[in-house]
Amino acid sequence: MAKLVSLADGVAELVRDGDTVALEGFTHLIPFAAGHEIIRQRRRDLTLVRMTPDVIYDQLIGAGCARRLVFSWGGNPGVGSLHRFRDAVQNSWPVPLELEEHSHAGMANRYVAGASGLPFAVLRGYTGTDLPRHTTNIRPIECPFTGETLTAVPALRPDVTVVHAQRADRAGNVQMWGITGVQKEAVLAAQRSLITVEEIVDELEPVPGQVVLPGWAVTAVARVPGGSHPSYTQGYSVRDNEFYRAWDAISRDRDTFTDWIARHVHEAEVPA
């Protein structure tokens, strides 16, 4: 059964320096509060994995937590570029950032392979693009029946996956709905998992479109209301589009960024 923990304890126990860490959530349910806790605890040398590194990874990268990024699309959705991501790639600030780059289909299938206990996944993908030139993690594979050549990608197996969900019960069964992205696969692919939730309830009332992760497949659950802000949690909050737009200016300059992280992350009031 999953343990119920505080966010600080959950991150302290489950996210370690040097780990491969996946924070997932596809626009919806992005675990911002957990990302901030990782910054507060000053984790270093992380390999960050995420299909769509957006503002939360811009923050983690700018705060110097990451050594390497495995991803398929890095931008501020609907706004533009990620300035901290670009500064790290182009100028190694605050530390160099190594990239391993895939397509969404490849990343999604890598999580599927991880969740399935398989060493690799097969897809029709990447063919003819320049992506395979820059990683050894995209390889051809031949169909043993038709002889056709397809593409193989290795399983993703994060040390820890962190996601946000609507709610959990006291046994740590987790329920999410709306756009649930690749979260089930990301959690099942990982060695450990930390799930922040809006609330902990006695009984999980079934909801259309729900994904339920049984408590025995989850390591820890932390109650973090609003834990997806400025992203949103369907049924609980709406997306703070203003923040996404504001991030462009905040993140463009190293000092403004550093100041923002100091005030809004390091010195933030954190409920226990």
Next chain:
Amino acid sequence: MAKLVSLADGVAELVRDGDTVALEGFTHLIPFAAGHEIIRQRRRDLTLVRMTPDVIYDQLIGAGCARRLVFSWGGNPGVGSLHRFRDAVQNSWPVPLELEEHSHAGMANRYVAGASGLPFAVLRGYTGTDLPRHTTNIRPIECPFTGETLTAVPALRPDVTVVHAQRADRAGNVQMWGITGVQKEAVLAAQRSLITVEEIVDELEPVPGQVVLPGWAVTAVARVPGGSHPSYTQGYSVRDNEFYRAWDAISRDRDTFTDWIARHVHEAEVPA
């Protein structure tokens, strides 16, 4: 968009002699009425595909519709053997039945590959068993990253898949819930699909645990209330356990069986 058809027209148009036909439904939602229509229309030389050929396939096999069976478990669940299946395999009655035999995991992944437009699927399966000796459709495959040997099975691509569901709307969007088995994959793997439903409604009210197949991914929908009897349709009917038990005696003897098919299938009242 899916066409709304009568069961008779749907089967006449979509199920052809010599076709590879999958009727799926895992205990729940078994498309018995459609199977009976296939018998009534005296289809021949079908390759029948189904993870769990149970009473419905015993009937199709005994009625002489099948030339070949691709499956992973053939029995009368909770009761015992399938006598028509055994008679066909052991005594070629009424016609010889060729078998291609898999495990559930293999069959499920073959449908997944079919639904995914891939020529094969990879799993940890079959290793050390005698199953690979009897088909060329189970082959080793090497992981291009780790060198580990796994098992490959080819995609299933039925000419037509038939399933039963709770309901559809007028655009042919199909909704099912409860145990939904491998039906989505079986429908998406097929060239054509026929879905029988309990009712056709104006609007599909969302239901927890639902699977929705968009009308543009479905060929035809037929309204067949009770179309899963003696199996069940969650929310509409309960399993007729008596019938499953009675089938043992009905099917044990060729004459009793033939008489039953004549009276309950060929001469049955079929609503338009």
Next chain:
Amino acid sequence: MTEYTADEMMTVAAARQLRDGTACFVGIGLPSTAANLARATHAPGLVLIYESGCLGAKPDRLPLSIGDGVLADTADAVVSVPEVFNYWLQPGRIDVGFLGAAQLDRYGNINTTVVGGDYTDPKVRLPGAGGAPEIAASCGEVVVVVRQSLRTFTERVDFVTSVGYGSGPGDRARLGLRGGGPRTVITDLGVLEADPATCELTLTRLHPGVTVDQARAATGWPLAVADELATGEPPTADELAVLRALEATKRTAR
């Protein structure tokens, strides 16, 4: 003491094998009865997983099929059949797999496919593999529940549907099978356990009133017997009462 049948003893012994808080892959019939008995007695936190996609089912009556509606209604989650095999069974998330057998050999290899003749012209055609090959490969350990007889406990199985220890020590590792294999076989006569060194099924416990000779006579190979052969406890009054109440739900079920 209450009277009980050999099948009741077998079911109770199988239920006792299941530890609270573990996850168990359950087939229909005796395994399902035993698992539900365990959940209703000493293992209330047992997680029942059915191959129909029901994770954490908590039926209040015995399901009549692995796709019984009561399983979906009471499950923590209902997932697709591909998902139950790919995301839940294959990665080794399930502690115990419960299997039956038409034939079983001394290394716990199981046949549920064909008996007699050859594959294309068998004497008896059985249901086939179902989920068993991958349950046998991937669960933390396997418990086989089967009545002991010369027809079932054979020197060689006619068809290997599910691999136990193959031809002996090291075979599972060589084949890349990651689960622990058939550690325990529960019969109507007693309990056999795989010897850690030889992998051979060894009689370690007799049910009350059963003799070693009876067990030997029901085994188609020279049966290994533990030096310290135990005698199992008979079903308790509570176990019997719960078991019979469960069985009664089958008769009254819709």
Next chain:
Amino acid sequence: MTEYTADEMMTVAAARQLRDGTACFVGIGLPSTAANLARATHAPGLVLIYESGCLGAKPDRLPLSIGDGVLADTADAVVSVPEVFNYWLQPGRIDVGFLGAAQLDRYGNINTTVVGGDYTDPKVRLPGAGGAPEIAASCGEVVVVVRQSLRTFTERVDFVTSVGYGSGPGDRARLGLRGGGPRTVITDLGVLEADPATCELTLTRLHPGVTVDQARAATGWPLAVADELATGEPPTADELAVLRALEATKRTAR
């Protein structure tokens, strides 16, 4: 006649490209605006598919991201991200894929990864591939929507993120790409179509008031121009009204 901007003309031209009843894989930004404009005007039965897993979304306002809640709320089905790629895109179920580009060459090869320098030390780091490589590979056809300029329409793309026609005729077949490729490119100046014989993007239509010389001047290779160069229809009053009402929903959105 109503005044309109070049971007409005481009969006309207892109919307017109979408036939009623087809399924369209939609990215955020201009493609989403164009697809919703089409659905609100001539193509009410257009099926919008977003990579967040929303199949058949029918938003009543413009979504602000591909994971906007309005997409899930109005979709026929919401599926997982692996499913949208594996079961829906990869098998070729989607008729039209809409893509943008940071760079584009004459064969419709697209770069959205890096510009200038080399891959590990680029002048400009762009967002990367996202869903584009497989959209470009697997959709029935691809429509690229991009402003035409020398910076964008380049002789060679610095990085092939998504394959168009590769280096010319036959390349898609050789690579095993099963979709039809970038048949149409809609810009703020006009419309280019891939020549069926040469695969080269060929200017076939100019937006009203645009000259061939303007198009040539905004193209980094010797631009092929169709013998019968058409001039497109300006946006109708209805198209403009609907488009502007849609755009207004973005500003008032929560």
